[in-house]
Amino acid sequence: MSQLPVSSHQSRLVVAISSRALFDLDQSHRIFEEQGIDAYCQYQIEHEDEILGPGIAFSLVKKLLGLNALLENRAHVEIVLLSRNSADTGLRVFNSLHHHKLDITRAAFTGGESPFDYARALGAHLFLSANAEDVRQALDSGMAAATIMPGLDTSSFEGKDELLRIAFDGDAVIFSDEAERVYQEQGLEAFEASERASAKTPLPGGPFKQFLSVLHQIQTIMPSDASPIRTALITARGVPAHERVIRTLRSWDIRIDEALFLGGMDKSAFLTAFGADIFFDDQPVHCHAASRHVPTGHVPQGVTNG
Numbered sequence: 001m002s003q004l005p006v007s008s009h010q011s012r013l014v015v016a017i018s019s020r021a022l023f024d025l026d027q028s029h030r031i032f033e034e035q036g037i038d039a040y041c042q043y044q045i046e047h048e049d050e051i052l053g054p055g056i057a058f059s060l061v062k063k064l065l066g067l068n069a070l071l072e073n074r075a076h077v078e079i080v081l082l083s084r085n086s087a088d089t090g091l092r093v094f095n096s097l098h099h100h101k102l103d104i105t106r107a108a109f110t111g112g113e114s115p116f117d118y119a120r121a122l123g124a125h126l127f128l129s130a131n132a133e134d135v136r137q138a139l140d141s142g143m144a145a146a147t148i149m150p151g152l153d154t155s156s157f158e159g160k161d162e163l164l165r166i167a168f169d170g171d172a173v174i175f176s177d178e179a180e181r182v183y184q185e186q187g188l189e190a191f192e193a194s195e196r197a198s199a200k201t202p203l204p205g206g207p208f209k210q211f212l213s214v215l216h217q218i219q220t221i222m223p224s225d226a227s228p229i230r231t232a233l234i235t236a237r238g239v240p241a242h243e244r245v246i247r248t249l250r251s252w253d254i255r256i257d258e259a260l261f262l263g264g265m266d267k268s269a270f271l272t273a274f275g276a277d278i279f280f281d282d283q284p285v286h287c288h289a290a291s292r293h294v295p296t297g298h299v300p301q302g303v304t305n306g
Contacts, residue, residue, distance in 0.1 A: 052092065084112050166229070
């Protein structure tokens, strides 16, 4: 893709990612769980010259970093690496970053402590991790965050094309779980009646509103028909619950490229057709189904997550 014309304003997107989300550390993690921290550290030191293979979020990170070559310094995407490893055992991670030519220059190795505080200090808009507790802490602090789901064969996944394609569920992800609570507590009929009555009242923002807004700001730098980023809302909502969603995004002045209102259908085939480099959803059942087809992040937020 050639460089694109840009406007005069500057946008910045910071994504914090754990080493287990970026690289395949399954074998190392099994040693940690089965044999403990000392065996894990020894294993990492003994294998520090062996390059780690791609993890679930590897393709996403490559595409995010690739945006910097297209935006002529008017927007900037930065990936920061966060790891519970020590700096000593993290040398294998640094060697792998160099081998894969990933332009990641900021990292925090916390020696077993939760790294999410450093994500906030680094100005991250999004935190991706394989550690569900770290993700919950990040969400509680107001940061968009998701637990990377296992299940995808990363050795062959490269995305649909060179575009960065990000898909979102709606309720409890882009929006608050206000409407989802009505559905869970009172049923579909009450939910649809509530959404019809509130069609012109914007939904409150959810944990991913700001992240989506920053993506939109980067998209506005370039013509819509030449953007290297494509976004999609893929939601179980159907008619008549669509109107409030559309009006909410309009009130936020946020562009979303595609919107699929599936009326309860399984999302997997649609995510494959869209070619999502990552999909964010709050409901574990949807995440488990999607994770067999596309990289998926579980957002443990809202009424469906207790």
